[in-house]
Amino acid sequence: MSLYYLQKLLYHLNREPSVQRQFKTDPRGVLESYDLTDEEKQALLKPDIGLLYVLGVNGQLLMHYAALKNFAWDDYIEAMREGVRQYGPVRAGIYAMVEE
């Protein structure tokens, strides 16, 4: 169920100015409020957009986190592809990469 809380954190971060402010100065403090695995915490802090994608984070949440972390659009797309190369196929959710 951890993916649920990982996505919930991003949902709050995307929409709540108070969470956005705290995340700037104390990201670890924000993370403590959610039931996350160590792998998820590391992926957020690094940030490892590719791993977050492979873990199953919905792209509609992830694209805003990537933008917050200053990923240009093409870099965001490439980070997800790199994630699949490095960690394998998407493990959950409806945003799996498909063949073109």
Place this chain on the structure above:
Amino acid sequence: MPLVFAGICSHAPGIVNRADRADPARRDALYAAYDRMRRAMADTKPDALVVVGAEHFGNFFMNNMPAFAIGMADQYDGPLEDEEWMRIKRRKVPGNRELSERLIQGVMQEADLSYCEEWTFDHAIMVPLNFLTPDYDLAIVPANINCQGPPLAPLHRAWAFGQALRHAADKLPERLAVIGTGGISHWPASPNSGKINEAWDREFLKRWAANDRAAMLSYTDADTYREAGQGGFEIRTFIAISGLAEGVPGEIWHYDAIRDFSVGCTIGVMKLPATMSA
């Protein structure tokens, strides 16, 4: 008053925030089609615009996810996204709480829904408004169909939601316009962003223009996911407009699979009597 206007349009953020990446001629033709829709809607002199969108975790999350929702406030905010990213300035958008409440009471006669006294519009509503009410001078009633976090309401419920909206709207004294916003086939915000199944889109739009209930409700989510991607689940908003305008055919004013905008860009209008005589 009988419903005065019904239509569908795309809402992909790329249409605005990646405007400079597409072929200018194709972009401008799409923008011209939005503007034609804006003028056609304005000619029907609506008192309010109901926008049936498919938002993306802007206001609703899996802790308490409504299958259907309608806003009930005098004022909304948007866009939810970073305004520099979205390239639409953050602003207040006018609503009409009292009208919303009457509409909601009417819809509740036939369909279950959540009402929302707060709503920050994401691109599902802000991209269409950016083109259709650029002066933000028309009261907006936001509505949402969950197309993002399964389990999703089946297609026949999206149709029924549209019908409930129609029956409620027809009983109000106000002149209402209603649009559905979403994509047809697309794989947004994924490594496949830009992939579009044009043949699938054109078949869907043929069914939409014919307002062929059986043909539109025959899609399964498994087929849609395989052929049209997770973005294809948003056909629910277009199907709601079909239910809303049952018995009336539609017309596709624009379709162009613009890869840089990550969606087959669509403008369609239902040939309602009030629209045709305006």
